Amino acid sequence: xxxxxxxxxxxxxxxxAAWLLALLWxxxxxxxxxxxxxxxxxxxxxxxxxxxxxxxxxxxWDAAPFGRYFLNTVLLVCFVTGGQFVLCTLAAFVFAxxxxxWMSALFAIVLVQLMVMxxxxxxxxxxxxxALGLVDTVFGIGLPYLASAFGIFLLRQTFLQIPAELxxxxxxxxxxxxxxxxxxxxxxxxxxxxxxxLTSVAYxxxxxxxxxxxxxxxxxxxxxxxxxxxxxxxxxIDWAIISAATLLTAxxxxxxxxxxxxxxxxxxxxxxxx
Amino acid sequence: MRMPRFLHAWLMLGPALLLLAAFTHVPALATLWHxxxxxxxxxxxxxxxxLNNYAALAEDPIFWQALWNNLLYxxxxxxxxxxxxxxxxxxxxxxLRGRTAMRxxxxxxxxLPMIAVANLWLFxxxxxxxxxxxxxxxxxxxxxxxxxxxxxxxxGAMMAIAVWKEAGFFMIFxxxxxQAIPPSLLEAASLEGASRGRxxxxxxxxxxxxxxxxxxxxxxxxxxxxxDHILVxxxxxxxNATALLMTYIYETGFRFWDxxxxxxxxGVLLAVLAVIAALQFSLLGRRTHYR
Numbered sequence: 001x002x003x004x005x006x007x008x009x010x011x012x013x014x015x016x017a018a019w020l021l022a023l024l025w026x027x028x029x030x031x032x033x034x035x036x037x038x039x040x041x042x043x044x045x046x047x048x049x050x051x052x053x054x055x056x057x058x059x060x061w062d063a064a065p066f067g068r069y070f071l072n073t074v075l076l077v078c079f080v081t082g083g084q085f086v087l088c089t090l091a092a093f094v095f096a097x098x099x100x101x102w103m104s105a106l107f108a109i110v111l112v113q114l115m116v117m118x119x120x121x122x123x124x125x126x127x128x129x130x131a132l133g134l135v136d137t138v139f140g141i142g143l144p145y146l147a148s149a150f151g152i153f154l155l156r157q158t159f160l161q162i163p164a165e166l167x168x169x170x171x172x173x174x175x176x177x178x179x180x181x182x183x184x185x186x187x188x189x190x191x192x193x194x195x196x197x198l199t200s201v202a203y204x205x206x207x208x209x210x211x212x213x214x215x216x217x218x219x220x221x222x223x224x225x226x227x228x229x230x231x232x233x234x235x236x237i238d239w240a241i242i243s244a245a246t247l248l249t250a251x252x253x254x255x256x257x258x259x260x261x262x263x264x265x266x267x268x269x270x271x272x273x274x
Numbered sequence: 275m276r277m278p279r280f281l282h283a284w285l286m287l288g289p290a291l292l293l294l295a296a297f298t299h300v301p302a303l304a305t306l307w308h309x310x311x312x313x314x315x316x317x318x319x320x321x322x323x324x325l326n327n328y329a330a331l332a333e334d335p336i337f338w339q340a341l342w343n344n345l346l347y348x349x350x351x352x353x354x355x356x357x358x359x360x361x362x363x364x365x366x367x368x369x370l371r372g373r374t375a376m377r378x379x380x381x382x383x384x385x386l387p388m389i390a391v392a393n394l395w396l397f398x399x400x401x402x403x404x405x406x407x408x409x410x411x412x413x414x415x416x417x418x419x420x421x422x423x424x425x426x427x428x429x430g431a432m433m434a435i436a437v438w439k440e441a442g443f444f445m446i447f448x449x450x451x452x453q454a455i456p457p458s459l460l461e462a463a464s465l466e467g468a469s470r471g472r473x474x475x476x477x478x479x480x481x482x483x484x485x486x487x488x489x490x491x492x493x494x495x496x497x498x499x500x501x502d503h504i505l506v507x508x509x510x511x512x513x514n515a516t517a518l519l520m521t522y523i524y525e526t527g528f529r530f531w532d533x534x535x536x537x538x539x540x541g542v543l544l545a546v547l548a549v550i551a552a553l554q555f556s557l558l559g560r561r562t563h564y565r
Contacts, residue, residue, distance in 0.1 A: 011370075014365070014370065015370050015371060018361075018365040018370055018376060019372070019376070021358070021361070021362070021380075022372075022375065022376040022379035022380065023379070024438075025379045025380050025382070025383065025438065025441075025442065026378075026379040026382065027398075027405070028383075028391070028394035028395060028398060028438075029382055029386070029394070031394065031397070031398070031405065032394050035397075087289050087290040087293065088290065090286035090287070090289070090290065091286065091287050091290035091291070093286060094283045094286045094287045095287075098283070106291075109299070110291075110294060112298065112299065112302075113294060113298045113299075115495060115547050115550070115551055116298060116302050116544065116547055117298075117495075117499060118297050118298060118301075119499050120498070120499060120520070120540065120543055120544075120547075121297070121298065121301040121302060121305065121540065122523070122524070122527065122528075123305065123523065123527045123533055123536045123537055123540055124300075124301030124302075124304050124305050124308070124537070124540070125297055125301055126527075126528075127304075127533070128296065128297070128301065143293070143297065144293075144297035144298075145297075146293050147289070147290040147291070147292075147293035147294040147297075149294065149298075152290065177282050177286075178282075202384070202385055205387065206385075206386070206387035206388060206389075208387065208388060208389050208502040208505075209501070209502060209505070209520075209524065212505075213524070213528055223387070224387045224388075224389045224390075224502075225389075227387075227389050227390065227393070228389050228506050231393055231506070232506065239397050242393055242397075243393075243394075243397075245393075246390040246393045246394060247390075249387060249389070249390050250385070250386050250387055250390045253385045253386070254382070254385060254386065256385075257378075257381070257382070257385045258378065261374075261377070261378055261381070264381075264385075265377065265381060265446060265449070268384075268443075268446045269446050269447075269449060269450040269453075270450075
């Protein structure tokens with residue numbers, strides 16, 4: 001009886017600790033929701049009877065070209081993720097099918113990017129972009145990320161698990177390498193594409209430093225850079241409007257995550273497990 | 275028939291390899307090369323200066339402070355986010371009440387942009403009427419503290435944000451690893467009368483070894499890479515208290531436009547990464563029997 005009481009007490013304490021941590025983790029977002037949906041005066045006062053309003057979102061939207069920023073981010077994310085799918089699929093296909101020692105050496109060189117990321121090479125990459133005349137273009141923001149070692153690695157691991165007999169059968173039916181890739185490998189790797197796509201969209205939706213360096217006008221700035229410019233210049237300390245703008249920026253990913261949180265977590269797990 | 279197959283392979287590999295080389299491998303080497311020259315100005319083209327840029331770094335107190343800060347930052351954030359990530363994964367994977375809500379709460383920071391996160395925390399850290407000062411006043415009776423404006427607390431405040439942002443992401447890797455542990459193993463241990471604590475220390479934790487190494491390497495890389503919140507919240511201040519290698523590279527390269535010095539700084543960063551890679555391989559070598 002005593003041990004069961006002790007273990008129940010332990011479990012209660014553990015539950016309390018877990019809940020406290022969860023509350024701590026949710027607090028900034030919960031606060032942003034509170035501040036964004038109430039008039040400015042309530043940003044630091046918490047009263048249950050505070051009136052609700054959407055005015056902060058309207059003010060934020062009107063105060064900066066968020067529509068344009070959204071468009072830029074969506075273009076960027078589509079370009080990067082689409083390009084990554086194509087390039088990484090092709091490269092992973094070759095790496096998965098090759099048995100040669102040269103190819104594995106080449107693969108090891110590719111994997112260097114898992115550690116030395118374009119994010120860290122902003123000085124040289126800026127120099128390259130200036131030479132190519134791609135400074136301040138959405139194309140220029142996305143280009144360094146198109147060939148991703150992470151994507152190649154992930155897809156290669158998936159392709160390696162496809163049984164050789166299936167490929168043999170396809171070849172006997174007269175399929176060439178392109179047909180084998182398109183009709184056999186790609187459909188079988190669908191869950192990996194979803195997982196990689198989600199992590200990639202989240203990464204590039206949220207990326208900041210490189211876009212900050214390589215853009216300098218409203219027409220190319222993605223949301224993150226736009227939000228930073230907005231929060232640092234125009235608004236002073238109107239927390240209600242800054243909270244509204246912050247939520248706007250994060251809304252598509254946040255809503256997607258809240259609606260499909262199980263699939264989201266499973267996809268991130270799949271991307272990480274390899 | 276061999277020729278077409280060979281050609282196919284290079285057609286497929288070509289674009290990815292070209293871009294990888296152009297934006298990762300070549301710039302990494304070019305940075306080391308450019309660090310040996312002076313910064314070109316309109317009146318004077320770049321001239322070869324040997325290791326002078328590195329010598330200038332060695333005499334630059336801000337560089338040493340940024341390096342030291344970055345070391346503290348890594349030492350502070352990496353173990354903390356790993357420990358929290360493990361606790362979160364165990365809780366979410368266990369039988370506690372409300373674990374779906376918990377999983378949402380832990381994971382949400384991962385999908386938020388660091389810039390958005392910075393705005394939210396900026397308010398939490400506001401002296402006097404910010405959330406943290408209200409709490410410390412209520413619970414501990416402290417006066418107002420300028421968390422991100424004073425030398426003593428600024429770096430810690432930045433570290434707290436990084437831990438908050440990353441722990442939930444690393445939780446995912448532990449969750450995946452925990453779910454891959456065969457239940458029969460844990461059942462066998464508990465049939466033999468091992469307590470929950472003993473099972474955790476003797477069975478679960480050793481099995482999580484490779485995952486922990488993987489997370490640790492990623493966390494260390496992130497502690498050198500992810501500086502968005504510092505750039506918008508403190509710009510490395512006050513008085514360089516939150517300057518890290520990456521913020522100093524940005525400042526040197528894109529505020530002062532001293533590209534030669536920024537290249538030398540990037541060279542230092544690459545050296546740090548090389549050390550991390552070497553450590554990882556030596557640890558992996560010893561632990562291969564887990565896989």
